[in-house]
Amino acid sequence: MTSNIILDPIQFHLTVSRLCYELIENHDDFSESVIIGLQPRGIYLVKRIKSELNRILGEVDIPVGTLDITFYRDDFRRRDIPIAANKTEIDFIIEDKNVILVDDVFYTGRSLRAGLDAMLAFGRPKQVEMLTLIERKYSRHFPLQPDYIGRSVDSLSSQRVEVEWKELNGKDLVKLYTIDA
Amino acid sequence: MSELSVDHLLGIKQITKExxxxxxxxxxxxxDVINRPIKKVPSLRDITIANLFFENSTRTRISFELAEKRLSADIINFSASSSSVKKGETLIDTVNNILSMKVDMIVMRHPEPGAAVFLSKHINSRIINAGDGTHEHPTQALLDSYSIREKLGDVKGKKVLIVGDIIHSRVALSNIYALNMQGAKVCVCGPPTLIPKHIKELGVEVEYDLKKGLEWCDVAMMLRIQMERQNERLFPSLREYAMLYGLNKELLDSIKKEIIVMHPGPINRGVEITSDVVDSKHAIILDQVENGVAIRMAILYLLASKIERA
Structure with missing residues (x-):
């Protein structure tokens, strides 16, 4: 298997930073907005976004939570090994708020579909947006699109995109893995 | 690990610590899910579950039904008193008829010990034992351990006193298996006629003096005196039982430490436990009931995940 780097650590940081400025353009001081990371991989991006927003805006209070979508997935009993659930932590009201859902990779749209379903169990938001670090183009199974995109990549279904985090893997990197012919 | 080692929940004896x-x-x-504004998840929306109750039940039946509904399963309820069982139909015939209507899982309570195990050998469906005679009641034991863990942090090393009608109690047997497996120390307490002769072989202690038992334990699990299973008179009178083995506030206050008091329900107030104890801060009886729904959701979900899709 060979791997190509899609984002190196510097590009990674610049991309997260740009995404934050795009968020600020639409959400001002976040007084009417909340950010929710989809478990399991979206939570690292959400933490990074929060600290970057605080660096730019100062110590504004931005409600940030995590949402587990395991029980809302449409592939229950279709996988060889069942997925273990993760923690949901939403200790704020989403009713009438602008919700920004966050995940590291946007691929088929199935996670977002489940995420929307899971999120609605907490109330009726005013508006929902989706932010992703990597968008894999031309691979949607649902008519869904992210609103904020770090980097769009063309990839084959046999390829794999992996986001590595400094706190987990020692370096911030995004790699595209290709199975050798 | 994200999968159970078993295909059915027949008893605690068949499952592992993992x-x-x-x-x-x-x-x-x-x-967490059942405390949200919308308490329902769609996980089991293509699963049909039959609740077969060949014996009366309120709490367990409602708890299972609620757990199934919160998981979006389709359910059918069956109670023996209003069915063809009265006309002489056998257990296997009854269940096979229900299964031919495309039912995926069976939750069964039955007065005969071993009924769930028997059924699992003869029919092709996932079975959850909701109590089989005087044998096992695994979901009750699991919710009891979960409630202890929630209250005291861990089950390991805790001292649990099970008081009352041990000989007829499926709750006691399942709890002994579950608590031992998790490293708790278990002691049973009650009149000698209500304690099975060789119970020590299960790795439990026996104490006939309730006060001594209470002074030893961290958790007192009071069992119901089962009038429906007392064909022979095993103690002189309810009044005498209440005097010697009933838990009252005075006795609870006389011991020099804080313990938690549990009861699987239904409670005979004034017999095995008095009202002032049931309603005191020591009792976690209603927490047990709340946890029961979540425990049953988890078991249904984990067993359903092993059903192959058609």
Whole structure:
């Protein structure tokens, strides 16, 4: 298997930073907005976004939570090994708020579909947006699109995109893995 | 590990410590779900479950039904008193008829010990034992351990006193298996006629003096005196039983430490436990009931995940 780097650590940081400025353009001081990371991989991006927003805006209070979508997935009993659930932590009201859902990779749209379903169990938001670090183009199974995109990549279904985090893997990197012919 | 080692929940004896851990971990998530504004998840929306109650039940039946509904399963309820069982139909025939209507899982309570195990050998469906005679009541034991863990942090090393009608109690047997497996110390307490002769072989202590038992324990699990299973008179009178083995506030206050008091229900107030104890801060009886729904959701979810899609 060979791997190509899609984002190196510097590009990674610049991309997260740009995404934050795009968020600020639409959400001002976040007084009417909340950010929710989809478990399991979206939570690292959400933490990074929060600290970057605080660096730019100062110590504004931005409600940030995590949402587990395991029980809302449409592939229950279709996988060889069942997925273990993760923690949901939403200790704020989403009713009438602008919700920004966050995940590291946007691929088929199935996670977002489940995420929307899971999120609605907490109330009726005013508006929902989706932010992703990597968008894999031309691979949607649902008519869904992210609103904020770090980097769009063309990839084959046999390829794999992996986001590595400094706190987990020692370096911030995004790699595209290709199975050798 | 994200999968149970078993295809049915027939008893605690058939499962492992890792299974219990997985069930508890999953329960944590479902407890979170049932405290949300919308308490329902779509996981089991293509699963049909039959609740077969060949014996009366309120709490367990409602708890299972609620757990199934919160998981979006389709359910059918069956009670023996209003069915063809009265006309002489056998258990296998009754269940096979229900299964031919495309039912995926069976939750069964039955007065005969071993009924769930028997059924699992003869029919092709997932079975959850909701109590089989005087044998096992695994979901009750799991929710009891979960409630202890929630209150005291861990089950390991805790001292649990099970008081009352041990000989007829499926709750006691399942709890002994579950608590031992998790490293708790278990002692049973009651009149000698209500304690099975060789119970020590299960790795438990026996104490005939309730006060001594209470002074030893961290958790007192009071069992119901089962009038429906007392064909022979095993103690002189309810009044005498209440005097010697009933838990009252005076006795609870006389011991020099804080213990938690549990009861699987239904309670005979004034017999095994007095009202002032039931309603005191020591009792976690209603927490047990709440946890029961989440535990049953976890078990249904984990067993359903092993059903192959058609």
């Amino acid at each position: 299974d219990i851990e997985l069930i508890f971990k999953t329960t944590d998530h479902f407890k």
